[in-house]
Amino acid sequence: xxxxxxxxxxxxxxxxxxxxxxxxxxxxxxxxxxxxxxxxxxxxxxxxxxxxxxxxxxxxxxxxxxxxxxxxxxxxxxxxxxxxxxxxxxxxxxxxxxxxxxxxxxxxxxxxxxxxxxxxxxxxxxxxxxxxxxxxxxxxxxxxxxxxxxxxxxxxxxxxxxxxxxxxxxxxxxxxxxxxxxxxxxxxxxxxxxxxxxxxxxxxxxxxxxxxxxxxxxxxxxxxxxxxxxxxxxxxxxxxxxxxxxxxxxxxxxxxxxxxxxxxxxxxxxxxxxxxxxxxxxxxxxxxxxxxxxxxxxxxxxxxxxxxxxxxxxxxxxxxx
Amino acid sequence: xxxxxxxxxxxxxxxxxxxxxxxxxxxxxxxxxxxxxxxxxxxxxxxxxxxxxxxxxxxxxxxxxxxxxxxxxxxxxxxxxxxxxxxxxxxxxxxxxxxxxxxxxxxxxxxxxxxxxxxxxxxxxxxxxxxxxxxxxxxxxxxxxxxxxxxxxxxxxxxxxxxxxxxxxxxxxxxxxxxxxxxxxxxxxxxxxxxxxxxxx
Numbered sequence: 425x426x427x428x429x430x431x432x433x434x435x436x437x438x439x440x441x442x443x444x445x446x447x448x449x450x451x452x453x454x455x456x457x458x459x460x461x462x463x464x465x466x467x468x469x470x471x472x473x474x475x476x477x478x479x480x481x482x483x484x485x486x487x488x489x490x491x492x493x494x495x496x497x498x499x500x501x502x503x504x505x506x507x508x509x510x511x512x513x514x515x516x517x518x519x520x521x522x523x524x525x526x527x528x529x530x531x532x533x534x535x536x537x538x539x540x541x542x543x544x545x546x547x548x549x550x551x552x553x554x555x556x557x558x559x560x561x562x563x564x565x566x567x568x569x570x571x572x573x574x575x576x577x578x579x580x581x582x583x584x585x586x587x588x589x590x591x592x593x594x595x596x597x598x599x600x601x602x603x604x605x606x607x608x609x610x611x612x613x614x615x616x617x618x619x620x621x622x623x624x625x626x627x628x629x630x631x632x633x634x635x636x637x638x639x640x641x642x643x644x645x646x647x648x649x650x651x652x653x654x655x656x657x658x659x660x661x662x663x664x665x666x667x668x669x670x671x672x673x674x675x676x677x678x679x680x681x682x683x684x685x686x687x688x689x690x691x692x693x694x695x696x697x698x699x700x701x702x703x704x705x706x707x708x709x710x711x712x713x714x715x716x717x718x719x720x721x722x723x724x725x726x727x728x729x730x731x732x733x734x735x736x737x738x739x740x741x742x743x744x745x
Numbered sequence: 746x747x748x749x750x751x752x753x754x755x756x757x758x759x760x761x762x763x764x765x766x767x768x769x770x771x772x773x774x775x776x777x778x779x780x781x782x783x784x785x786x787x788x789x790x791x792x793x794x795x796x797x798x799x800x801x802x803x804x805x806x807x808x809x810x811x812x813x814x815x816x817x818x819x820x821x822x823x824x825x826x827x828x829x830x831x832x833x834x835x836x837x838x839x840x841x842x843x844x845x846x847x848x849x850x851x852x853x854x855x856x857x858x859x860x861x862x863x864x865x866x867x868x869x870x871x872x873x874x875x876x877x878x879x880x881x882x883x884x885x886x887x888x889x890x891x892x893x894x895x896x897x898x899x900x901x902x903x904x905x906x907x908x909x910x911x912x913x914x915x916x917x918x919x920x921x922x923x924x925x926x927x928x929x930x931x932x933x934x935x936x937x938x939x940x941x942x943x944x945x946x
Contacts (some may be wrong), residue, residue: 455840457833457848460855460902461888476842500789532907542804545839556775563878568845569909571833573805578840594775608774608907619844 450654456580474668476622484684490537492592494557507613516656524592524661531684538694543575543585548689553588572619580671588606611644763902778917783943786858786880788820793854799834805843810849819940847886851894858885899932901925
């Protein structure tokens with residue numbers, strides 16, 4: 425028997441198929457910060473903003489010279505290479521973008537002296553992986569084990585820079601078999617390298633990019649099918665980057681030929697830019713970007729705006745009265 | 746009132762003038778017990794963001810959020826308004842994503858645990874007068890929301906980054922689990938009770 429579908433029925437089936445949730449749970453980081461009251465496990469990926477991506481086929485990273493007492497340089501270099509290779513050696517299933525290895529690769533540029541997370545808008549950079557042995561410089565009682573900072577162009581979603589910090593004031597497990605209850609260094613850096621490449625947290629509880637780890641576990645060292653789908657969705661085997669329409673009307677961009685040099689060149693040293701101050705406060709002395717005095721200017725301007733707003737409010741009340 | 750406004754501007758300027766070049770970030774953290782969050786905080790408040798300023802400090806983007814203090818739940822009195830410093834944000838065409846950092850939206854209230862912001866470098870911390878940071882980063886922020894029945898509740902932030910929950914039978918109640926879903930009034934009580942245990946008079 426042949427089933428004939430009326431137009432409305434066809435439309436309904438089409439709508440249902442289009443609306444069906446995709447099987448994958450991976451998410452991409454976007455230029456729009458996820459609000460704290462948005463729960464991706466209920467509402468799906470946060471799809472506002474533009475998805476992030478590295479435009480070049482090759483990206484470099486560098487490891488802080490001397491690394492850590494806990495994780496000596498040679499061990500750090502070995503484990504971080506393994507972590508990155510989990511992502512860059514991924515083979516994508518045969519899809520519309522073809523099959524084969526993902527179109528992103530990494531290069532270890534070796535040890536760097538710089539131990540600061542920074543992006544230099546006007547000069548050379550490094551994508552540093554930094555170890556904090558003597559103090560964790562954040563407001564979190566040292567409970568953060570690793571942080572990856574990603575700098576991007578908010579008009580396109582292109583990633584310009586990424587740096588990673590490892591909190592080695594906490595005991596980390598670096599053995600092939602994870603200590604029971606231990607925080608596995610290789611699992612942590614495999615997860616963080618996913619962020620480095622533009623992945624956000626997955627809602628798949630088994631994925632490396634899932635937002636919860638179980639101490640003593642080493643399953644995060646290996647990508648799941650969901651992680652693979654995620655990285656393949658950004659860096660397709662055919663060399664195309666899937667981007668927002670704002671970056672390319674077709675929604676894709678061809679990869680740039682392999683050049684792992686960071687934006688504006690490479691330097692192993694920390695070098696701050698000499699950009700003009702962003703301060704708009706006349707009371708603040710001129711300073712370069714990053715100069716705390718420019719902070720004073722901006723905050724003073726904000727405080728002044730507050731005072732003016734209050735005066736205006738009082739004034740309007742008087743007028744109204 | 747005018748004196749206080751001027752004082753605020755002065756405090757903010759002085760505080761800012763002492764800021765060092767300091768940058769912003771995805772993260773992996775150990776889940777914090779409520780007691781640890783309380784012990785490490787100078788105050789817990791319900792606050793509503795009013796304005797935000799993002800700027801470069803060193804090679805990083807930092808966002809300063811000015812919030813109205815709706816209620817002091819516990820700890821030191823802060824006045825009507827408070828400045829909170831977080832990492833990440835947007836300046837011009839550039840943005841920095843800092844997963845695990847608290848995210849404030851103007852007009853959206855939160856229960857937040859605050860500590861004095863300090864110079865963020867390795868070694869001894871140097872306090873930044875008049876500027877606060879969220880204790881435990883996003884683990885110290887609980888958005889205040891209205892549920893389907895119109896009840897005002899607090900929920901844990903979805904922006905805490907990847908969390909590791911330490912193992913152990915004696916593991917104290919985690920902050921997120923302790924407060925998530927409570928009515929705001931109950932959450933305030935829970936924090937105040939824990940505060941009285943964690944901060945000796």
